[in-house]
Amino acid sequence: MTTVGIPRALLYYQYYPMWKTFFEHLGAKVVVSSPTTRKTLAEGAARVVADTCLPAKVFVGHTVSLVGNCDCIFIPVIRSLKSKTYNCSKFLGLPDMTRAVVPEAPPILEIEIDINRGKRRLYEDIYRLGRHFTWNPLRVREAAMAAWQTYREYRELMYRHQLTPPQAMEEITGELQTGLAMTPDTLRVPRTTIGLIGHTYLLYDEHINYQLIHRLQQYDATVVTPEMLPGYAIEASVNKLAGRAYWTYEEEVVGAGGYFLESGADGIIGIMAFGCGPDSLMMDMIHRQATRLKTTPFMCLTLEEHTSETGVITRLEAFMDMINRRKQRGEALCV
């Protein structure tokens, strides 16, 4: 039985249940690299040039840790999921870059998802991926349908039950995702609602964001992440803020940010990686909008491998203190 390795980085948080279903329907075994550690990051950072962004370094680190544990590694290339959108070069060059910097890696399974090339090409590409496991197009079709179904369930679960992707993944796959309980403590009454915006691979990788969600919950905050928001609302705020969507993963930042700014969240925290091309523009857009509206406090945390935990905690504490004080003052004013 072939073992397919999936690095626990980048798009993993968005699509893992889907990929797992697909490969298991085709009779393969799926292994995932273990959660990010200091070693993973160091390993990744040592292989690529210094200005590569943090998530890409983490990705390379995970790939290195998979070497020897699997027969092939699955690295998809996602160019566009909507017509006339485009993705960051790092996603487009990911398989080739991995091959170049991890020469000892097992063969890489690739698939290029580009909606702009039409449905037919998409189906052909899926079949070509399935061909590695079976010649039978019907089996590939069945696996793809099952995978799609899982993906829909996964999204539905996050939206209906307000779960974060790791929690939803636990529900669906039954694999324990993190060491930390993400569910809010029911005994405490949450005082504030914090909207988090940023890409999934930064929000849910506890090593690189220093357990941000957990920390926020300790401050008695309810954390709302982009995955928990209704799709139509996100789309509406993308259209309002940025006009036509340009980036493939724009909803997570511009859409969610615009939504939080108007839905009455107590504060918004944006997470971005240093040197992130799309985010440098999109976070700025949210920043500008927040400055214009002057209703919701906004803070942007930039992460890189030299970010210190203390720095993050200090800024977080200050931000939460400010929000709490603001709330108290607001309530006092109302009375």
Added chain:
Amino acid sequence: MRLSIPHMGNVYLPFRAVCQRLGIDYIVPPANSQRTLSLGSRYSPEGLCIPFKMTLGNMIEAAEMGANTLIVPGGYGICRLGYYTRVQEQVLHNLGYDIEVIQMGVSERKFFGMLDIIRRISNNAPWHRILSAFRFGLAKLNTIDQIERTVQKVRPVELVQGTANQLYTRAVHAVDNADDYDTLKGVRTDYLGQLNHVARNDHARPLIVGITGEFYVVLEPFSSFDIERELGKLGVEVRRATFISGWTKFSLFLNPFGINEKSRIHRAARPYLKRDIGGDGWESVGEKVLHAKEYDGLIHLAPFTCMPEIIAENIMPSTKEQIPVLTILCDEQIAKAGVLTRLEAFVDLLERKRRMRHDLQRVSV
């Protein structure tokens, strides 16, 4: 309406010609300077690349001079540059300039889109006038690029250093001032003749170094401290595939018919990088593979935080075709002395490599 466009190399020459012929009020922003860069970086979001900062600086300086319409390249499918127009427009509005930013598509509806824009800004001038003005602009662009190619060849071998550069500066003015085809032709033959008669050092055997990388930093000398001139001073012949005239020729006229000047480069890159990753990343890898035999070394210019070039930089060392590559990241923090030191060291290395290769050949004979 006062029109302006940000600088990128000599791109203002053809635009000025087109506007003159159509009677459009056009101002050239002040030449790129430290002030441009400082203005641009002060008002840009952090983490953006030098093309954004420089063009924003140009836009602000143009706005100060009274421009109220700007043409900026943009569009889908070319790294984040396609998104810049929107952000730059917002920055300008926040600064209080009432300015219209027109996005010129560089990835879709290229030729007709450009003609449409010219027609719009010229108050619906008749098509034949637009086309003739456009043709004249292209002629200027071709002339100046042809002269620049010759200058690249003359620089490393001239006896009196700086002759070619002086001629080039004068040629730019002459081309700018030429207002019909005859004068333009005269300028071309005159300067090409002068360049070919520059006193040369017959013993010089210049090293050949290719320049590749991101479009803007390769074409805009200010952003890379005029690296070609510096290499010329060190006695190195520079080869560069990117010229604006080449881009216009293929991108506007030949690509729609399926002729792509870059397909050879892409084919060369394919074993290492299978697909277009936006920007010029694919081409950078391809040029390394393609010219490994021809060139002595390659200089890879990239703006800091440029996404496609970082991927290219990661892939380049793994190619089978070996050739020394020096990557220079350009941003507002680089210092000229730092760049020069690295260039000198690089050229020394190439020279030693060449000497060793010759010694080996002599031994085997």
